[in-house]
Each structure stands twice: as structure tokens, then as C-alpha cells.
Amino acid sequence: xSLPDLQEFVRASKAAMDVVSQLQGQFLDFTTSLYNEGxxxxxxxxxxxxxxxxxxDFVIEVVSLFFEDSEKLLNNLATALQQHIVDYKQVDALxxxxxxxxxxxxxxxxxxxxxAFRNYCEEKNVEGCVxxxxxxxxxxxxxxxxxxxxxxxxxxxxxxGGSVPMIA
Amino acid sequence: MTxxxxxxxxxxxxxxxxxxxxxxxxxxxxxxxHGQELQPKQKPLxxxxxxxGxxxxxxPAARTGYNPLExxxxxxRNPDEDKPVAYGICSSLLFRxxxxxxxxxxxxxxxxxRARNDFLAVMNHEMGTPMHxxxxxxxxxxxxxxxxxxxxxxxxxxxxxxLLATLINDVLDLSRLEDGSLQLDIGTFNxxxxxxxxxxxxxxxxxxxxxxxxxxxxSDLPEYAVxxxxxxxxxxxxxxxxxxxxxxxGSISLSAFVAxxxxxxxxxxPDVFPVKDSGSGINPQDIPKLFxxxxxGQSLATKNSDGPSWTCNLFVNLMEGxxxxxxxxxxxxxxxxxxxxxxxxxRSNELKLSFVPKGPANHGQTNFLGLKVLVMxxxxxxxxxxxxxxxxxxxxxxxxxxxxxxxxxxxxxxxxVFMDICISGVDGYEIAVRIHEMFSKCHERPLIVALxxxxxxxxxxxxxxxxMDGVILKPVSVDKMRIVLSELLxxxxxFEA
Numbered sequence: 001x002s003l004p005d006l007q008e009f010v011r012a013s014k015a016a017m018d019v020v021s022q023l024q025g026q027f028l029d030f031t032t033s034l035y036n037e038g039x040x041x042x043x044x045x046x047x048x049x050x051x052x053x054x055x056x057d058f059v060i061e062v063v064s065l066f067f068e069d070s071e072k073l074l075n076n077l078a079t080a081l082q083q084h085i086v087d088y089k090q091v092d093a094l095x096x097x098x099x100x101x102x103x104x105x106x107x108x109x110x111x112x113x114x115x116a117f118r119n120y121c122e123e124k125n126v127e128g129c130v131x132x133x134x135x136x137x138x139x140x141x142x143x144x145x146x147x148x149x150x151x152x153x154x155x156x157x158x159x160x161g162g163s164v165p166m167i168a
Numbered sequence: 169m170t171x172x173x174x175x176x177x178x179x180x181x182x183x184x185x186x187x188x189x190x191x192x193x194x195x196x197x198x199x200x201x202h203g204q205e206l207q208p209k210q211k212p213l214x215x216x217x218x219x220x221g222x223x224x225x226x227x228p229a230a231r232t233g234y235n236p237l238e239x240x241x242x243x244x245r246n247p248d249e250d251k252p253v254a255y256g257i258c259s260s261l262l263f264r265x266x267x268x269x270x271x272x273x274x275x276x277x278x279x280x281x282r283a284r285n286d287f288l289a290v291m292n293h294e295m296g297t298p299m300h301x302x303x304x305x306x307x308x309x310x311x312x313x314x315x316x317x318x319x320x321x322x323x324x325x326x327x328x329x330x331l332l333a334t335l336i337n338d339v340l341d342l343s344r345l346e347d348g349s350l351q352l353d354i355g356t357f358n359x360x361x362x363x364x365x366x367x368x369x370x371x372x373x374x375x376x377x378x379x380x381x382x383x384x385x386x387s388d389l390p391e392y393a394v395x396x397x398x399x400x401x402x403x404x405x406x407x408x409x410x411x412x413x414x415x416x417x418g419s420i421s422l423s424a425f426v427a428x429x430x431x432x433x434x435x436x437x438p439d440v441f442p443v444k445d446s447g448s449g450i451n452p453q454d455i456p457k458l459f460x461x462x463x464x465g466q467s468l469a470t471k472n473s474d475g476p477s478w479t480c481n482l483f484v485n486l487m488e489g490x491x492x493x494x495x496x497x498x499x500x501x502x503x504x505x506x507x508x509x510x511x512x513x514x515r516s517n518e519l520k521l522s523f524v525p526k527g528p529a530n531h532g533q534t535n536f537l538g539l540k541v542l543v544m545x546x547x548x549x550x551x552x553x554x555x556x557x558x559x560x561x562x563x564x565x566x567x568x569x570x571x572x573x574x575x576x577x578x579x580x581x582x583x584x585v586f587m588d589i590c591i592s593g594v595d596g597y598e599i600a601v602r603i604h605e606m607f608s609k610c611h612e613r614p615l616i617v618a619l620x621x622x623x624x625x626x627x628x629x630x631x632x633x634x635x636m637d638g639v640i641l642k643p644v645s646v647d648k649m650r651i652v653l654s655e656l657l658x659x660x661x662x663f664e665a
Contacts, residue, residue: 004307005373012372043643050556058556066549101549161368
């Protein structure tokens with residue numbers, strides 16, 4: 001086994017390891033900020049615990065499902081609130097769904113916005129509802145872009161040959 | 169009596185002195201027996217020992233009423249004889265002197281060996297540094313524009329330097345072997361991770377050569393093993409490295425599995441690691457030559473340039489295994505197989521896990537394995553999460569999204585039905601009544617559990633009224649679900665406070 005090959009290995013591995021630890025650091029910092037800023041709560045941690053060798057893409061699958069679902073719900077809500085006579089029961093049912101799904105993946109701020117939304121539904125306050133819809137949409141977009149970034153960081157770490165640190 | 173004591177004391181002192189002389193004489197005699205003069209250092213030592221012995225002999229006798237040398241006199245005491253028994257003292261003194269001499273010789277020898285090894289290590293470093301420089305620069309030179317003659321010259325330089333570098337390393341290892349300090353560093357390590365790491369180290373070079381490397385670990389390959397992790401890695405890298413080196417294109421597959429042991433009682437398990445390459449292949453006649461030690465006078469040409477290094481072979485032997493290479497001939501690739509014996513760690517606390525351990529699916533609760541469960545939830549996201557959660561705990565899960573589906577799907581085999589009653593606008597309670605009706609004639613009705621975001625008294629009473637067996641507050645963590653399932657199965661009821 002020749003020395004230049006070995007030296008090349010060592011150099012390449014060291015460089016790779018540096019890249020990996022840098023990415024892992026970024027990942028950890030970013031994740032921490034998500035929890036600190038209330039975008040995610042403990043339920044997201046629980047989701048990650050369900051990911052293992054037999055189910056290696058669980059989190060990204062569930063989150064993708066959440067994104068799909070949410071887009072539909074937001075569209076339906078917009079349509080429902082544009083009706084001449086608003087069917088508050090339907091609006092409430094939609095918001096209830098949204099609250100359920102966001103809470104089950106740990107999207108805390110979205111869930112809280114949904115709770116406020118439901119109050120306006122009960123009061124049959126259309127302006128309140130419209131404002132809430134904007135808020136919910138805004139929070140949803142914020143968490144979506146952050147989750148996309150999180151997954152990208154994970155992919156980068158894996159591509160660099162490292163492993164994604166788990167939050168204990 | 170006193171007279172006797174005084175007499176013996178005097179005699180003892182006298183004999184001690186003569187014993188000392190005798191001891192010194194004896195050690196001189198011993199030394200001379202081995203053909204050496206008593207070393208100058210040893211003379212005062214012997215004398216000192218003798219003097220100490222004498223002092224020790226004399227001192228107790230000075231104390232009234234107590235004489236530890238009594239025992240020497242006891243058996244042989246003959247009041248008529250005034251010749252004391254001095255051989256006892258003499259032999260113990262002699263032993264002490266000889267021990268000191270031996271100890272000294274041993275320490276000198278150890279120092280000599282250490283000195284030699286230090287010398288070799290220093291020389292290794294001193295020789296290695298310029299060697300590495302030669303190799304590095306020659307490699308760089310190879311990458312430049314060269315005439316064919318120049319290229320040949322550079323290749324010669326490189327080949328020779330590589331051989332020399334290997335030789336330097338082998339000499340160092342050889343010396344370590346001779347003084348027995350080449351020992352395996354045994355510890356518990358993650359076997360799966362070792363292979364993955366090894367693969368990651370090889371990948372850069374393999375990808376440059378456009379070689380595909382695959383790794384397959386047998387399912388019965390234990391995750392943790394006891395052995396010398398570093399040396400196993402070295403061996404692995406060496407063998408795989410050779411495969412990479414001699415393959416121009418194609419693929420290399422590395423697999424690891426547990427070999428069947430002749431003796432089932434043998435707690436240490438031989439692991440087999442075949443490395444197949446699609447390289448240039450080896451002439452079968454050359455194979456036996458690949459492993460013989462350089463010390464046996466192999467010619468440099470066939471020495472170790474084509475096969476696993478000598479040290480690698482040595483490590484494998486230390487791990488009570490062996491390496492062999494099989495090839496179907498030139499052009500057909502070859503398979504290097506190395507077998508090592510590793511230990512299996514006991515389920516012990518000394519496992520050092522440097523990462524967050526991912527709980528296995530049935531952490532402590534194997535009675536959930538195959539538990540048939542039905543989940544009813546009309547929210548897709550929450551349904552797939554509850555599904556993932558129960559699957560993670562080992563259950564056999566079916567999911568439905570509506571009451572009708574639930575009633576169609578439910579059977580006697582289902583042990584638990586989880587229903588999400590956060591469903592707005594749907595009376596999730598009605599279904600519990602229907603389930604009771606369905607199973608009124610059977611003894612084995614599935615347990616019905618409500619998952620709800622609200623466990624106030626009203627909700628709970630309602631659940632009880634419709635015949636639910638349990639109510640759980642969402643969100644449910646993995647640990648909570650585990651507890652819930654065991655409570656349910658044990659007590660057949662669970663109402664969360």
C-alpha cells in the first residue's frame with residue numbers, strides 16, 4: 001500500500017471531516033433556534049424518534065404530507081371566506097383540521113394561530129377570520145421554509161459522509 | 169537462662185559476620201560460576217546486604233526476652249553444643265543478595281531493549297521524514313510533463329522509496345514483536361461502524377478511479393465486538409486498499425459475515441470478511457508467496473508489493489485468524505478473505521456509546537410485537553404519525569380514515585382500536601356503541617381507546633358512557649404510548665387523569 005495514496009486518504013478524510021463538523025455545527029445551531037423561537041415543539045422531537053433503519057425517511061415523508069395537506073387547506077379556507085355567505089361551520093372544520101395536523105408534527109406557531117382563528121369563527125367575525133387566515137398562512141410559510149432548510153442541511157451532512165446529530 | 173541468651177547472642181553476632189562473609193563469597197562464587205566477575209557495583213551491594221543482614225541478626229538479640237532468631241535455633245538446639253545453626257541466616261541472606269543481582273540484571277536488560285526500541289523509533293522517524301518527502305515530491309513530479317525516459321526514472325524512484333518505507337515500518341514492528349510489546353489492544357467497539365468508516369476512507373480514491381465499492385453486512389453480524397479496533401481497521405484498509413490498487417475498473421465488494429464455528433460452545437466468534445475485486449487477478453502460482461515473511465528471505469520483487477502487508481498478516485494471526493487470496497486467474501479479479509476471531513461483549517455497562525442511542529423498536533417490551541391495532545383518524549398527517557408511532561413499537565397496524573371504513577375493517581383479531589375523536593362535526597362516540605353491538609356475542613372485543621386533545625370531565629364521562637376503555641390526551645410521545653399499551657393490556661382499561 002503506497003504512501004502517497006495513504007497521505008491522500010488522510011488529507012481527503014481530514015478535509016471531509018472538517019466539512020462535516022462544520023455542517024453539523026450549523027445544523028445544531030439552526031435546530032436550536034427553531035425550538036427557541038417556537039417554530040417547533042417537542043412533538044417534532046418525538047417524530048424524529050420514530051425514524052430508524054426500517055423507516056429511514058419517516059420525518060420527511062410526514063412533513064411532506066403536512067405541506068401538501070396545508071396547501072389544500074389554505075386554498076379551501078381562502079375560498080370559503082370569499083363566499084358571499086360564509087359557512088362558519090365549514091371554515092371551523094377546516095381550521096380544526098389544520099390545527100390537528102400542525103400540532104401533530106410540532107409546528108407550534110401554526111397551531112397557536114389556528115387556535116386564535118377558531119375563536120373568530122365562533123364569533124362569526126369575518127374580518128377577524130380573514131386576518132387570522134393571513135396570520136396562519138404567514139406562520140405556515142415561515143415554518144415551511146425553515147423545515148426545507150433543515151432537510152437541506154441534513155442532506156448536505158449525509159452527502160459529505162457524516163451523520164446527522166440527533167437531539168436527545 | 170540469661171547466660172544462654174548472652175552466649176547465643178554473641179554466637180549469632182559472630183556467625184552473622186561470618187555469614188556475611190559467606191554470603192559475599194557465595195555470590196562471588198555464583199557470579200564466577202556464570203563466568204563473570206562480580207560486577208564492581210554488585211560488591212558493595214552484597215556487602216551492604218550482608219551488613220544489613222548482620223545488623224538484623226544482631227539487633228533482636230539485644231532486646232531482652234525476645235529473640236526472633238529463636239526459630240532457627242529451636243529445632244536444633246542442643247545445650248551441649250555451642251555451635252549455633254547459622255545456615256538459616258546464611259541462606260536467607262544469600263537469596264536476598266542473588267535476588268538483588270538478578271533484579272539489577274533484569275532492569276539493565278529492559279533498559280537495553282527500551283533503548284533499542286527508542287532508537288528504532290527515532291530512526292524510523294528520522295528516516296521516514298525524508299522518505300515521505302521523496303515519495304511526495306516524486307509523485308508530484310510524475311504529474312508533470314516528462315519524457316518517457318524521465319518517467320521511467322521517476323517510477324523507479326517511487327517504487328524503491330515505497331519499498332523502503334514499508335521496510336522501515338516492518339522493522340519497527342518486528343522489533344516490537346520480539347520484545348513482546350506487540351500486543352493487541354482489546355476493547356469493545358462498534359463493528360458495523362468500523363466497516364462504514366473504512367469504506368468512507370477508501371471511497372475518495374475509489375471514486376477517482378471510478379470504482380464502485382459496496383458494503384454488505386450480514387444480518388447476524390453483531391453490532392458490537394471485542395477486539396483490537398485499530399488493527400482490524402488497518403487490516404481492512406490494507407486489504408481493501410490492495411483491491412482498489414489492483415483494479416483498473418469495475419467494482420469491489422466488501423462483505424462481512426459470521427463464519428460457522430466448529431464448536432458451538434466457543435463464545436468467540438470468527439468473523440469473515442471477504443473482499444472481492446474485479447482487478448487484474450493473480451496468477452494462482454504466485455499466491456503462496458504473497459504471505460511469507462520478509463525475514464524468510466523472499467526476493468524483494470515478490471515480497472509485499474502485491475499482497476497484504478506482512479504486518480497485516482501478523483495482526484490477523486494475533487487475532488487468531490488468517491488471510492487467504494483466491495483468484496480465478498489473470499483478468500478475472502480476485503477475492504481476499506480474512507478471518508479473525510473477535511469476542512462478543514457481554515451485555516455490560518462498559519459499552520461506550522458516543523452517539524445518541526436510537527431506541528430499538530421493542531425497547532424492553534416485546535409483548536407489543538405483532539399486536540394487532542386499528543387506527544381511525546380522518547386527518548392524514550396525524551394518522552400517519554400515529555401509525556408510525558405504533559409501528560415503531562412493533563405493532564401490526566391498520567389505518568382507516570372514516571367510521572364506515574372502521575366498521576368494515578374491524579375484526580376479532582384486532583386487540584385495540586385507537587380512534588381520534590378530535591374529529592369536528594363527527595360523533596366519534598357513536599362508533600364505540602356500534603363496536604359493542606358488533607361484538608356483543610363474542611368474548612374478545614377489541615379495546616377501544618380515544619385519542620383526544622381534551623380530557624376534561626365531560627369528555628371522559630361521555631367516553632365512559634359509550635363504552636370506551638380508555639382516553640388519552642394528545643400529543644402522544646413514544647414513551648407515553650409504550651406505557652399506555654402496557655397498561656391497557658394489563659388492566660384492560662386506561663383513563664388518563
